[in-house]
Amino acid sequence: FGSHLATSSGDNTIKIWEFSQARCNQTYHDHTQSVWSCKFHYTGDFVASCSMDHTIRLYDLIANKCRQTLRGHVDSVNSICWQPYTANICSASGDKTLSVWDCRTGLCVQTLYGHTNSCNHVIATNQGNTLISSDADGIVKVWDIRMVTELGSIETGQYPVNKLSVDRGGHRLLGASDDGTIKVINLDDFTLLTSLTGHDGPVQAVTFSPNDAFFVSGSSDCTYKVWGA
Secondary structure, eight states: TTTEEEEETTTTTEEEEEEEEEEEEEEOOOSSSSSEEEEOOTTTEEEEETTHHHHHHHHTTTTTTEEEEEEESSSSSSEEETTTTTEEEEEEEETEEEEEEEETTTEEEEEEOOOOSSSEEEEEEETSSEEEEEEEEEEEEEEEETEEEEEEEOOSSSSSSEEEEEOOTTTTEEEEEEOOOOEEEEEETTTTEEEOOOOOSSSEEEEOTSSSSSEEEEEEEEEEEEEOO
């Protein structure tokens, strides 16, 4: 985030790194199992993390301590994202549910049901009112947070969709698939447009560039690729 980077690890820790000094400034040891993801709040003052230990933790980087431990999922919490410009964290879990948490109170304010297998990833659109999730069955779902309802569902194939990325306008979605392809989805009508081939192994990550001009994918084949959007 700006001058700092947050990383999560299978060693149960979160580390905060300072680019200018090329060093680790802080290590947090609160999780008891592998930490799958960590995300900065848009203010840069907080980092949220999720873990195989079924919890989400909120770290105050100014006070240098864990402020909240969010409990409620009954399986690994595989992914988190911040709802833009709010104090809400959205989570995706191996218990097949998505949850929305208010970090001010530490309470779960919404739970979304509909997936029938482990939820791998969750993201929010820039507009902040829509969540998008993927699961181990290759299903992608789109949700209206305000109405707590499913807007649409897209079947991408029989392989898990590991990661998602949405463009700034909330119209195009990319999915990193275990079948070695990148799924391109039209969010206006919830259709699968195409599957991009090129990797020789499962695609583990994909992300749009900040200006949507290109996107980058990373795979278990030990390569990353840059694609024109």
